[in-house]
Amino acid sequence: MTTKLNYHPDKAMLVEFSAGTLETAPSICISAHLHFCEACRTELLSLNEIGAQLMSEATPVPVDDAALESALDAVMAVIDQPQRVETAVKDQPNKSGFPFSISKLIANAESTLTWKRLTSSVDIAQFKTGQKAFEVALHKICAGGKTPKHDHNGVEYTVVLKGSFSDERAVYKEGDFLMRQPGDVHQPMGAQNGECICLSALAAPIKLSNPLGFLMRPWLRINPM
Amino acid sequence: MFLKKEEIVDKQTEKNSRVAVLNLAGKRSDQWSLMLVSVGENRDRQAFAQLFKHFAPLLKSFAQASRHEGWFPGLSEDLVQEVMIKVWQKAAGYNPEKASATTWIYTVARNCRIDMLRRKSNTQHLPLENEDFWHEPDEETPVTLLRQKRSEEKVQASLAQLPKEQDEILRKVYLEGKSHAEASNELGLPLGTVKSRVRLALQKMQILVAPEFQDELLNDH
Numbered sequence: 439m440t441t442k443l444n445y446h447p448d449k450a451m452l453v454e455f456s457a458g459t460l461e462t463a464p465s466i467c468i469s470a471h472l473h474f475c476e477a478c479r480t481e482l483l484s485l486n487e488i489g490a491q492l493m494s495e496a497t498p499v500p501v502d503d504a505a506l507e508s509a510l511d512a513v514m515a516v517i518d519q520p521q522r523v524e525t526a527v528k529d530q531p532n533k534s535g536f537p538f539s540i541s542k543l544i545a546n547a548e549s550t551l552t553w554k555r556l557t558s559s560v561d562i563a564q565f566k567t568g569q570k571a572f573e574v575a576l577h578k579i580c581a582g583g584k585t586p587k588h589d590h591n592g593v594e595y596t597v598v599l600k601g602s603f604s605d606e607r608a609v610y611k612e613g614d615f616l617m618r619q620p621g622d623v624h625q626p627m628g629a630q631n632g633e634c635i636c637l638s639a640l641a642a643p644i645k646l647s648n649p650l651g652f653l654m655r656p657w658l659r660i661n662p663m
Numbered sequence: 664m665f666l667k668k669e670e671i672v673d674k675q676t677e678k679n680s681r682v683a684v685l686n687l688a689g690k691r692s693d694q695w696s697l698m699l700v701s702v703g704e705n706r707d708r709q710a711f712a713q714l715f716k717h718f719a720p721l722l723k724s725f726a727q728a729s730r731h732e733g734w735f736p737g738l739s740e741d742l743v744q745e746v747m748i749k750v751w752q753k754a755a756g757y758n759p760e761k762a763s764a765t766t767w768i769y770t771v772a773r774n775c776r777i778d779m780l781r782r783k784s785n786t787q788h789l790p791l792e793n794e795d796f797w798h799e800p801d802e803e804t805p806v807t808l809l810r811q812k813r814s815e816e817k818v819q820a821s822l823a824q825l826p827k828e829q830d831e832i833l834r835k836v837y838l839e840g841k842s843h844a845e846a847s848n849e850l851g852l853p854l855g856t857v858k859s860r861v862r863l864a865l866q867k868m869q870i871l872v873a874p875e876f877q878d879e880l881l882n883d884h
Contacts, residue, residue: 449865450843450858453833458773458793459842462781469796479799483761484814484870489837490762490769491818496838498720499727499739509740510715513747514708538798539791546790568781568789 443475445614452478456485463572463639463662466539467595467615470637473537474613536599540637543567543574559583559628566663572639573660579603579628579636587625592642594618601634603627623647691808695764703754711751714764718750719743722772730839731780738779745779746772760808763815770797776840814870821868829864832857 447455447468454460455468472479501509536544543565544551553561560583564575576599579585596616603610605624610616618624628634643658691697695717698710726739749771757767774793781789825833835841835849843861847854865871 448858449871450861453836453861453865454842455796457837457840458777459836459840459845461842462791465793465796466791469798472796473800480810481871483766483811484818485865486762486770487766487815487818487870488822488833488868489773490766491822492834492837493721493725493769493772494765495822496721496724496728499723501720501723506716506719509719509743510712513715513744513751516744516748517751537800539795542795543790566790568785568787568791 443471443477443611443613443615444608445610445616446475446478447471447615448617452482453485453488456482457489461571462567462569463574464595466543466567466574467597467637467639469539470537470597470599471613471615475615540576540599553578557586560585564661564663570662572641573662574637574639577636577638579626579634581628581632582630583628583633585626587623587647589623589645589647590618590620590642591645592620592640594641594644595639597637599635599637601632602629603634603636604629691759691763691812693763696759699750699754699757699764699767700759702751703757714750715747718768719747722746722768725769725772725838726776728838729776730835730841731776733780733783734840742772742775742779745775749775761811766815817869825864825867829860829867832860833864836861 451460451464451468455465460468468478472482547565551563551565553563556562556577559580561578562575563578564573567574579601594617596610596618598610598612598614600612602612603626605626607624609629640660643660646658695714698707698714701707701710702714722743723739726742727736729738746768750768753771757764761767762770774797777793781793822830822833831850832843832846835846836843841849843857844854846852847857850857
């Protein structure tokens, strides 16, 4: 599962993730990358220490003993309700091989996660994530499938979850994290040896390079939900 | 001037790393981490009460530092309570090899603070909580305690030595809960400058392990 990856989120983005200030959709993409990337997981342990250190250096808010005791009593009262006690943090076994957050989104979507055909080579399944800034979706490219050449109207994050794909610049494998911005034109192609599934978060529709692009309507809108 | 400061940091880090090696008895030995382990293993109420008395005022100050949109002071008490309940409930999953009690409790507080805000600004059911983003894969890779302790010591020794402009941004991001974009607006700096100050701070603290970002195109936006 954990292999050496070539494409990682940038450090400043990891800092925002560690501080909890990164938006939901890019956070989902980072969490998917972490599932595959030991190096970034280790790095985040250190980045969390920055937050912990800043928190512990801050001047503690003076709380008088009586207030502290009564706050503790209130917490103990909640704790003593037996149904609130969780003994284990293990969640249901993750059979899909997908990152936990993605499995949870799939489980949450239940029957509503539907694959829709975008072109003969690409299917899409959109997730409900409770935010409006990005469309979050899975894209499935069939073996050897070509996607239309396109530019980006907004930022796009992509994490390869299964298989691999390539564009003019490189080959991207399971776990690789990519960010594309306006001006980055590319034409992703699925690997010959099997289908490729990617997670993507898209802030704006892509811009098709083909002059007849307007005919490919499903590509031209996004659906954040 | 600049070099001298670097040298001081290096010397301190070196000294601290040696201390870490000497202290390395295979276990983490600070009192809070031992107490947290005891809460997890033995449901130790006395240890929990001590943790509460130490961390509740820190958590309250962390809560009050928030400058998130929609955050108000009344939420601070709720946050302290919610975090400490989670500490009790999740203590069994605490792994002292990976983080000190302080770092672990910080992550619980960060997750709670975000989730409280997301619940407030959202009426619909949210399929993911912040801690879901931090779920470890099933076949977890072991981290060495030595490495972790070294990096903690690096952070402790060097955070206070950062230039003010870098320190200021880290505080905005970690304590106030501002994104880089928000910090850039408030400070009247280009976003690229904010990000490069963050990266410089990380370099100074020498805590980077992952390879650098590959794609230069994507740097300063």
